[in-house]
Amino acid sequence: MGRFRSKNTAPEIAVRRLLHQAGFRFRLHRRDLPGCPDIVLPRHRVAIFVHGCFWHQHGGCRVARVRTH
Structure with a gap:
């Protein structure tokens, strides 16, 4: 799991x-909130966590598999 970045x-x-194209303003990686959400829309009181292929294990995706040697 050390290979996978947690930010950006x-x-x-x-x-x-x-979100930016839609005109939303947001903050990134707020440590003062539980779980340190990836994106926070303060005006709307919304926190967004973005999980990629590793966490969702999409079928056929090469980065979705855990390789053991």
Whole structure:
């Protein structure tokens, strides 16, 4: 699991781009909130956690598998 970044992952950046294009303003990685959410929309009181392929284990995805040697 050490190979996987916890911040600024590709899925997280994609979500941030969509939110920004839609005109939302947000904060990143607020440590003062439980779980340290990836994206926080303070005006709407919403916290967003973005989990990528490793956590969801998408079928056929090469990074979704845990490799043991």
